Amino acid sequence: MIELKNLSKSFVTADGTVEALKDISLSINDGEIFGIIGMSGSGKSTLVRCINMLEKPTQGSVYIDEKNIGTLSSKQLRAERRNISMIFQGFNLLMQRNCLKNVLFPLELEGLKGEKAKQKARELLQVVGLADKEKVYPAQLSGGQKQRIAIARAIATNPRVLLCDEATSALDPQTTHSILSLIKEINQKLGITVVVITHQMSVVEEICDKVAILDNGEVVECGKVSDIFSSPKSKAAKQLVFPEGEQNILPRKENEHHIRVVFNGAVAAKTPFIANLAKNKGIAASILSASTKSIGKKAYGNILLEINADKTKIKEVTDYLNEFEDIFVEEVE
Amino acid sequence: MFDSESFQSAWQIIKTEIPLAIWETFYVTVLSTFFAIIIGLPLGVLIVAGDNGRVLKIPKLILKAIDVIINLLRSVPFLILMIVVFPLTRLIVGTVVGTAASVVPLVIAAFPFVARLVESSLREIDPNIIETAQSMGATPFQIVIKVMIPESVPSLISNATIAITTVLGYSAMSGIIGGGGLGKIAINYGYYRYQYLVMIFAVLFLILLVQIFQSLGTFLSKKFDKRLKQN
Ligand SMILES: Nc1ncnc2c1ncn2[C@@H]1O[C@H](COP(=O)(O)OP(=O)(O)OP(=O)(O)O)[C@@H](O)[C@H]1O
Ligand SMILES: [Mg+2]
Secondary structure (H helix, E strand, O other): OEEEEEEEEEEEEOOEEEEEEEEEEEEEOOOOEEEEEEOOOOOHHHHHHHHOOOOOOOEEEEEEOOEEHHHOOHHHHHHHHOOEEEEEOOOOOOOOOOHHHHHHHHHHHOOOOHHHHHHHHHHHHHHOOOHHHOOOOHHHOOHHHHHHHHHHHHOOOOOOEEEEEOOOOOOOHHHHHHHHHHHHHHHHHHOOEEEEEEOOHHHHHHHOOEEEEEEOOEEEEEEEHHHHHHOOOOHHHHHHHOOOOOOOOOOOOOOEEEEEEEEEOHHHHOOOHHHHHHHHHOOOEEEEEEEEEEEOOEEEEEEEEEEEOOHHHHHHHHHHHHOOOOEEEEEEO | OOOHHHHHHHHHHHHHHHHHHHHHHHHHHHHHHHHHHHHHHHHHHHHHHHHHHOOOOOOHHHHHHHHHHHHHHHHOOHHHHHHHOHHHHHHHHOOOOOOHHHHHHHHHHHHHHHHHHHHHHHHOOOHHHHHHHHHOOOOHHHHHHHHHHHHOHHHHHHHHHHHHHHHHHHHHHHHHHOOOOHHHHHHHHHHHOOOHHHHHHHHHHHHHHHHHHHHHHHHHHHHOOOOOOOO
16 A cells, blocks of 8 residues: 655755645555546646655655655665656666666666576566567667566566556657556456556556546546546546547637537437437437547547526536436536 | 888888887876776766766866866976876886876876866766656666666767877877887988988877777777667
């Protein structure tokens, strides 16, 4: 269990103090895949770097399995860091070592040498599907392959936590997908707690159980991915979930209202609510955009409707639709 | 000047003295560079590792002192440095003339230069790689031995080549005041006795030595660089 308690971090720079993190409290359960999402500069990297004390928090504390790691001596901290691995956007492999030796690196740091270490490293290369690249140097690998080697290296010391800072941001969508599957597989097989930092909602949708939304150094929303996806509350969350849309798609006249309908799960997906709306309320809605995604095993739909009516009528419509199970409706300003 | 008689005598000198001089120059250069690396490499490592306390927590005052000493030594012209360190040379070697004696001033002139070269090599390393090692719980010593130095081997080799060719030049200069080798021959015969042919030969062999060191250095640097795709 990772617990962040009232974590704050500020940087003193030439042009003043930057408050990168402001009073952040979060808990991440064992075995969870926890996403931290936010726009560039929102403090994601700073937050994840506080978890292994690469960045010392200005205030607050980090507990890992009830151990306050901010109070450890540097020797204890080094030992603890073997339990908290990290992978990076830039892979950060040792360029003068071949793949096998890169995976051996953390084992060497622990003093594990010889055939036994090599055996272990070879098994790890197998796990990430690159057993044939043992003698190859990182310069000869593709980005996706480099990240696989970095993952093998990260899990070599049997860590309990894997921190991923934008681990897929330098990769194309297909490679991203394969790396995410690998991370998920490792999470399930080894029970490692994974913290995924990203600026892409698609990454969160694909593998995370829970997500925290970071905006300007603050956690503005936190919860199950499915809940946040179906009814984002904060402005930052809405921007991430509906990137196409708070801004006007079409110029609107007076009395033209845009309404977002998000439905969650199969029951809602089978409800003919637009037809119901016309039949029961006498309102004709036109569809501006619509999309469906699956998160976990559920289908999520998102429709943007345009309705020509006055304010009171719109209120009536949103109230009516909100009564359906698993349908969330709100007006888009 | 190049009539057959003087040519004969020049050829005689070249035959009898040049082979030994080449050997002297070679070993003085290699030995001095070796000692300069022994002293300069740790200093270069300290400068980079101690920078902002990123890898090693070294008191600022010590870092500043290293910096000042290096700059001081680097700014004294080699010939003057040679004279200044005469007492030290006498203390270590017992004499201030001869090939062995020139090793002392050469090392003192070269180690600050080597320290700067090492510094520039180590600064080329991606700081993220060092941070990754830290995130794995590497000790400062492990970071130096397993990350900083191995990752900059190609650059260290090419800078060692620069160091050795520079030392070669200094060693030739040391021929003016007591040092041995090709430099001494060039000065003794070319400057004092107007045997230009001998001087030209001595210089040609100096050039050849520089070429050999440089080609070897370039070859090794490339061979050890695993970032190059053809490996
Ligand atoms: N070492 C530092 N010194 C000064 N300011 C810093 C430092 N590191 C981060 N910051 C500032 O803290 C804020 C958060 O930075 P951080 O790198 O955590 O953002 P991020 O969410 O990871 O962004 P990105 O998606 O671009 O990686 C930014 O305003 C940044 O300028
Ligand atoms: Mg970042």
